[in-house]
Amino acid sequence: MSAKIIDGKQMAEDIRGEVAVGVKALVGSTGVVPGLAAVLVGDDPASAIYVRNKRRACEEAGIFSETFELAATTTQEELLALVAKLNEDERFHGILVQLPLPPHISERTVILALDPNKDVDGLHPLNVGLLLQGEPRFVPATPAGVQEMLVRSGNDPWGKSVVVVGRSNIVGKPLAALLMQKAKGANATVTVCHTGTADIGALTRQADIVVAAMGRPRAITADMVRDGAVVIDVGINRIEDPSRKSGTRLVGDVDFEGVSEKASAISPVPGGVGPMTIAMLLKSTLLAAERAARGPA
Numbered sequence: 681m682s683a684k685i686i687d688g689k690q691m692a693e694d695i696r697g698e699v700a701v702g703v704k705a706l707v708g709s710t711g712v713v714p715g716l717a718a719v720l721v722g723d724d725p726a727s728a729i730y731v732r733n734k735r736r737a738c739e740e741a742g743i744f745s746e747t748f749e750l751a752a753t754t755t756q757e758e759l760l761a762l763v764a765k766l767n768e769d770e771r772f773h774g775i776l777v778q779l780p781l782p783p784h785i786s787e788r789t790v791i792l793a794l795d796p797n798k799d800v801d802g803l804h805p806l807n808v809g810l811l812l813q814g815e816p817r818f819v820p821a822t823p824a825g826v827q828e829m830l831v832r833s834g835n836d837p838w839g840k841s842v843v844v845v846g847r848s849n850i851v852g853k854p855l856a857a858l859l860m861q862k863a864k865g866a867n868a869t870v871t872v873c874h875t876g877t878a879d880i881g882a883l884t885r886q887a888d889i890v891v892a893a894m895g896r897p898r899a900i901t902a903d904m905v906r907d908g909a910v911v912i913d914v915g916i917n918r919i920e921d922p923s924r925k926s927g928t929r930l931v932g933d934v935d936f937e938g939v940s941e942k943a944s945a946i947s948p949v950p951g952g953v954g955p956m957t958i959a960m961l962l963k964s965t966l967l968a969a970e971r972a973a974r975g976p977a
């Protein structure tokens with residue numbers, strides 16, 4: 681079998697178009713312009729690219745966006761002071777603190793300082809708890825993007841067996857919480873594998889849907905998926921490739937060449953989950969602004 685490609689780039693474009701329509705409608709009816717503050721600490725090149733792409737996508741969708749770039753030497757107190765200021769700034773309905781933060785800053789402390797109503801990344805423990813209980817306020821962008829890709833590609837997880845490989849707070853755990861709910865685009869039987877799992881292949885081979893999110897280049901190989909499975913690749917790994925001018929290239933957590941021979945559908949890297957993450961963040965920012973415009977429930 682040669683897999684159908686799940687084109688995250690095209691889907692993301694569609695969603696960004698839908699968000700732009702929603703932004704216009706909100707501005708037209710209430711005058712409220714959705715705003716997103718992005719905070720970038722340090723000079724990690726990958727993070728700088730993500731934040732730049734987010735800003736561009738905001739502009740295109742009519743969302744007001746400002747990036748706060750802080751030096752790698754910024755203290756935790758300085759960052760917390762900025763977060764407190766942004767919490768109060770009515771121009772911003774969403775605040776995104778790009779992770780990872782430099783090692784001298786506690787990510788947990790910074791996330792706890794965010795106003796949960798502006799936490800469009802869905803990382804504050806209150807929002808994590810609401811998601812787990814099936815009352816999501818903000819779903820983290822990457823898991824939301826994975827769910828949307830499954831549904832839009834005609835592979836609704838409802839009633840399916842989903843194996844998530846990876847248990848990060850930003851992808852694996854919230855994705856499992858999202859897909860296990862008795863809710864639209866979910867209601868799956870979810871298994872989470874991680875470094876403590878004795879035989880990951882034994883579990884992924886049983887899955888209708890495999891989501892690779894463990895951050896190991898091409899670790900999911902053809903022998904680990906069953907014929908006709910749907911495979912979503914969340915990984916973004918830069919590996920050496922002397923045949924490229926840059927000397928490197930991006931690969932996912934899935935061995936695309938091998939697995940695409942067996943899967944019925946597969947998301948590529950790049951052009952899969954990455955663009956969807958940005959689109960879903962815009963969608964959450966619009967949602968935050970719509971709620972703010974409506975006033976307290």
Ligand code: GUN
Pocket residue numbers: 776777778779780801821822850957
């Ligand atoms: N770093 C990598 N992905 C993400 C994300 O979705 N949100 C934040 N805040 N940081 C990230």
